Amino acid sequence: MPPSTGPVPVTGRARRVLQDDARPSFFTSAIDGAPRWGVGVLAALQGAALSLLVLAVPAVAVFVATSADPSNADVAWTRAVVVAAHLWLLAHGVPAPVGGAEVTLVPLGLTLLAAFTCAASARRSGVATRSGALASVAAYALLAALVALVCGTGGGGVLRALLGGLVVGGVGLGRGLLRRPEAPALGDLLAPVAARVPTAVLVGLRAGTLAVATLVAVAALLTAVWVVAGRATVADVVGMLGLDAVGGVVLAVAELAYLPNLVVWVLAWLAGPGFAVGAGTRFAPAEVVAGPLPAVPMLGALPAPDLAGGALVAVPAVLVAVGLLAGSAVHRWLVPVRVRDVLTAVGVVAGTSGLLAAVLQLVAGGAAGAGRMAEVGGSAALVGLVTAAGVGVGALLLAVPADTTVRAAVRERWHRRRGAGTTAADDGAEAG
Structure with missing residues (x-):
């Protein structure tokens, strides 16, 4: 008889299964x-x-x-x-x-x-x-x-x-x-x-998803800042509407329903292209072109025309910063065999982040009515391209120099060129 190895540990999921099996039949529907x-x-x-x-x-x-x-x-x-x-x-x-x-x-x-x-x-x-x-x-x-x-x-x-x-x-x-x-x-x-997908591609997909999730978190934080900063304008709009208790509850529910849309629009603002709330309008770090807006309190949190340009032009640099985070993830998760594995992972990071950002803009935009309000949200294609470029550059700046395989390949090529140059110089001296 084999010796006893002690009690077998039971995981949380297995424990729940055992509890369900041990449930009295009275409670079985x-x-x-x-x-x-x-x-x-x-x-x-x-x-x-x-x-x-x-x-x-x-x-x-x-x-x-x-x-x-x-x-x-x-x-x-x-x-x-x-x-x-x-x-x-x-x-x-x-x-x-x-x-x-x-x-x-x-x-x-x-x-x-x-x-x-x-x-x-x-x-x-x-x-x-x-x-x-x-x-x-x-x-x-x-x-x-x-x-x-x-x-x-x-x-x-x-x-x-x-x-x-x-x-x-x-x-x-x-x-x-x-x-x-x-x-x-x-x-x-x-x-x-x-098992059928290269490891570099899987790592790039994970890191690209992490980059977009980080951008959404930053956009949510900035949305909260905008709401707090524009609370006076929001309160003025609520007062102008003169709502009763029922109307106030309905309006609050409607604004909560569209709050995630606002977060996605703020992501477009962070990327640089910005977003529109009506035809002819643009809310971006470089410029704010405002127009007549619906009497919706949530829109009172949007930046005013004087909150554009200057230092805000550098806001899209957040894409590069998030790309550095994604590049760090690639460096931690990927064990490359060849230099092109790192480059493949970085390329997948850029493509994944751009595609996800474009999809978010696509589902968060649309028509809020007829006329001017038929155009609301950010440009999916433009935001996706800018996000892919910014995140890709950031990931490239960190993942490539930090990888030991890349550094070893660069050193080897440098030594080869240096050795070839020294040999050519020696041959020239002997010929002289």
Whole structure:
């Protein structure tokens, strides 16, 4: 008999599995015997219903609070539910009709809310199996398409809802399922793909993602500074609106829904190209071209025309600083075999950061109405190119000189040239 090696340590995930297995049968529901795909569908329905209710309940409450107004006498309470459904669809990328115009500016706060409810539902009720995951995402996307069909958005709206549901549901439900006790680690799921991708590319992807996450964090901090600095203007706009309690709550929720959009616009400001809030406007470190803005308190935090130029022209240098951070990550994570491994990783860092920055600008911009307000947000192409250049230069400045393989190759080439020069000089002296 082999000698005893002592108790086997039990990880946190294994402990939760054992606790679930030891749970009394009294607490076992009928859903535990359902097919895995059926459980996945129910988890998706639960996540979608939660986010819809978060919007529908306040909308109905506002209708009840304003039902005494004679102008609302012919408005049914179902209209409030339809408005909430359109907002929910807008969070999934489906344009919403407002006053004869289409609003395509996605409230990223509501998008994050939908992804959060999906993650919470999947973590609580989902099953981390392939069939369960596929059924969850497919059910969520089909439900989004069904809501768009009921709201009468047309074929284009239904297709947008389907695609938006796949993205939001895939991210939210996937996140929740990975937190389940029986779920495999994310690294294990990606291992077959990672094994076929060069290490330098993987390191570049990680470092590029780190760079964009750092830029978003800096943009969020700067957004908070702008809001605090412009609090007087924000308060003046709120006072001019003369809102009651219900209107104030609605406005506060709407501004929170678009707060992540403002953070992404500030990222465009940090990059240098800036952003627009209406055609003909530009908010950038080099210049501020302001125009008539909607009476939205959040916009009172935007920089004034006198807060541009001068030392602020150097603000895009933050891209190079973040690139230095990414280059440091490449230096720590990569064990290069050849010099081109470092150059490949740096190139992937630049491409990843530029692509992610462009995608953020693309999803955070759009039309907030007709006329001038049809142009809101930053230029995805321009911000992406500038971000890729700045972060790439920073990563190159740190990762290449700091790498021992690069330094060894440079020394070897230097010695070869020096040795060739010395030999040529000796041959010339002998010939003389």
